[in-house]
Amino acid sequence: MNSVTDSAPPRAANPPADAPQRMLHFHVLRHDPQDPVSIPHFDVFELEEAPGMTLFIALNVIREQLDPSLAFDFVCRAGICGSCGMVVNGRPGLACRTLTQDLPAEISLAPLPAFELIADLSVNTGKWMRGMSERLETWVHSLGQEVDLARLEARMDPELADRIYELDRCIECGCCVAACGTARMREDFMGAVGLNKIARFALDPRDHRNDEDFYELVGNDDGVFGCMTLLGCHDVCPKQLPLQTQIAFLRRKMVKAGL
Amino acid sequence: MKRMSTAAPVSAARSLRRWPARLDFLQSATGLALGLFMWAHMFFVATILLGNDAMWTVARMFEGYFIFGRPVYGLVAALVATIATLFVVHAALALRKFPASYRQYRTYRDHLKEMRHEDTTLWYWQVVTGFALFFMASVHLYIMLTRPDRIGPFESADRVWTDLMWPLYLVMLFAVEFHGGVGLYRLALKWGWFEGDGSDATGVRRKLRFFKWALTAFFLVLGLLTLAAYMKIGMDHAPFYGQHYVPSAVGATGVTP
Ligand code: HEM
Ligand code: SF4
Ligand code: SF4
Ligand code: FES
Numbered sequence: 346m347n348s349v350t351d352s353a354p355p356r357a358a359n360p361p362a363d364a365p366q367r368m369l370h371f372h373v374l375r376h377d378p379q380d381p382v383s384i385p386h387f388d389v390f391e392l393e394e395a396p397g398m399t400l401f402i403a404l405n406v407i408r409e410q411l412d413p414s415l416a417f418d419f420v421c422r423a424g425i426c427g428s429c430g431m432v433v434n435g436r437p438g439l440a441c442r443t444l445t446q447d448l449p450a451e452i453s454l455a456p457l458p459a460f461e462l463i464a465d466l467s468v469n470t471g472k473w474m475r476g477m478s479e480r481l482e483t484w485v486h487s488l489g490q491e492v493d494l495a496r497l498e499a500r501m502d503p504e505l506a507d508r509i510y511e512l513d514r515c516i517e518c519g520c521c522v523a524a525c526g527t528a529r530m531r532e533d534f535m536g537a538v539g540l541n542k543i544a545r546f547a548l549d550p551r552d553h554r555n556d557e558d559f560y561e562l563v564g565n566d567d568g569v570f571g572c573m574t575l576l577g578c579h580d581v582c583p584k585q586l587p588l589q590t591q592i593a594f595l596r597r598k599m600v601k602a603g604l
Numbered sequence: 605m606k607r608m609s610t611a612a613p614v615s616a617a618r619s620l621r622r623w624p625a626r627l628d629f630l631q632s633a634t635g636l637a638l639g640l641f642m643w644a645h646m647f648f649v650a651t652i653l654l655g656n657d658a659m660w661t662v663a664r665m666f667e668g669y670f671i672f673g674r675p676v677y678g679l680v681a682a683l684v685a686t687i688a689t690l691f692v693v694h695a696a697l698a699l700r701k702f703p704a705s706y707r708q709y710r711t712y713r714d715h716l717k718e719m720r721h722e723d724t725t726l727w728y729w730q731v732v733t734g735f736a737l738f739f740m741a742s743v744h745l746y747i748m749l750t751r752p753d754r755i756g757p758f759e760s761a762d763r764v765w766t767d768l769m770w771p772l773y774l775v776m777l778f779a780v781e782f783h784g785g786v787g788l789y790r791l792a793l794k795w796g797w798f799e800g801d802g803s804d805a806t807g808v809r810r811k812l813r814f815f816k817w818a819l820t821a822f823f824l825v826l827g828l829l830t831l832a833a834y835m836k837i838g839m840d841h842a843p844f845y846g847q848h849y850v851p852s853a854v855g856a857t858g859v860t861p
Contacts, residue, residue: 435718526724529715530708564621566700570628573701574794575724589805593796596628603625
């Protein structure tokens with residue numbers, strides 16, 4: 346396995362290429378809800394660690410060499426598409442952005458809770474996200490104004506554009522929902538991802554909804570007032586979105602609108 | 605610009621929808637008032653560490669003794685009633701946040717064990733201590749409400765020792781300091797206080813957490829010393845149970861243990 350070392354990023358923490366690699370044990374939660382005889386259980390796969398190995402690489406090796414039936418999702422393997430979220434040693438994260446060298450040799454992998462299980466590590470975050478988007482109407486509402494595609498868009502202050510863009514970096518991976526004790530207990534809670542989206546549209550001058558309108562969407566116990574400020578979301582978000590600040594911002598805004 | 609899609613909602617439905625905002629605000633406002641009172645209260649009772657006269661002076665001050673020239677116990681009772689009201693409102697609102705079923709409770713417990721995440725764990729203990737305060741604080745508040753005339757160095761020490769309140773106070777000290785400390789910390793995060801422009805929210809949070817633990821440690825030490833002081837006085841004063849304290853400046857006839 347020496348030949349792969351060249352492509353590994355030069356990290357101070359990396360062991361020298363010829364050092365003996367660790368043997369990793371992957372404890373993977375297996376279950377196929379479509380199969381009536383399937384019962385959830387852990388399969389253990391043993392694998393030699395390679396320099397620069399991510400969970401994405403490890404899972405592909407497992408699927409190619411040990412068990413072709415293992416189900417998991419990947420598209421971009423660069424932390425952009427948001428499809429590879431899973432629970433790694435108890436904490437939600439992106440498999441493609443998680444290096445095995447940052448983990449102990451015993452690694453447990455489980456599907457994200459709070460979402461519909463497809464099989465093994467694959468969950469239907471898309472369905473959940475779509476439901477949330479429809480419920481919260483997470484698109485620009487140009488109320489009553491015709492959008493004239495032929496005309497140049499109104500200019501936006503670059504600083505404001507940056508602030509909106511910052512929140513728009515959410516990849517809908519679902520890690521914040523899986524990490525949220527409130528969302529786990531209360532299925533209808535819209536999660537940090539939903540609250541962040543409302544905060545994003547509240548900033549956008551092209552969206553003509555006012556605070557009253559946003560209050561109708563998130564001013565309840567499934568929305569911002571349900572959040573108990575546990576901040577699991579903030580701590581696991583792989584895009585480091587400022588969820589703590591945004592939820593507090595939205596809470597102040599919504600209390601003002603509702604009092 | 606005008607709203608085209610929905611008709612104006614019926615006003616009753618509209619005001620119904622405002623309540624979540626009000627309840628959330630009230631939860632925080634009562635929590636803040638109780639939390640700050642808890643710290644002030646600790647300083648008041650801790651004056652016993654400065655001597656019996658200091659505590660006597662503070663107790664009389666709350667009775668308006670230095671304004672009216674005689675103790676007006678109604679003032680103390682009114683203050684206790686105010687705190688009790690805040691307490692009941694706060695507890696009622698907190699009920700909304702409790703796990704509503706065993707399934708929810710189990711889910712949270714499992715989640716907490718898996719995540720090993722400090723703020724998630726702190727919330728669990730906040731709920732547990734809050735639940736315990738339901739009972740413990742009620743006992744304390746009721747006694748203060750019904751016997752506002754028995755607050756003083758000997759009177760309180762008799763209650764702590766001879767009336768066997770110290771086990772309750774000992775457990776309640778830990779519960780209230782933990783619950784209030786975490787509560788105030790969470791309050792700051794919840795509303796984004798001290799965050800400035802939000803560019804270093806994580807750093808602010810780390811500092812807040814440090815402060816929170818430091819304050820909790822401080823008040824626990826102060827509380828334990830204070831309780832020990834009352835226990836010692838109460839022990840010595842046990843043969844004279846029920847006798848009032850007379851400050852050294854007032855009478856050489858003052859009862860000494
Ligand atoms: C019957 C007794 C009590 C119960 C059942 C209770 C319960 C709770 C619960 C469950 C929360 C979390 C609410 C949330 O996450 O939004 C909370 C918050 C809080 N509690 Fe209590 N509590 C009690 C008494 C007290 C007392 C005596 C104090 C004062 C020391 C206090 C101070 C606070 C504070 C400052 C908060 C934060 C408020 C917020 O997050 O909005 N509580 N309480
Ligand atoms: S807010 Fe963060 S954790 Fe949540 S879905 Fe978006 S990128 Fe993922
Ligand atoms: S702060 Fe806590 S309760 Fe609120 S969304 Fe984040 S994880 Fe959930
Ligand atoms: S594979 Fe796209 S985010 Fe991990």
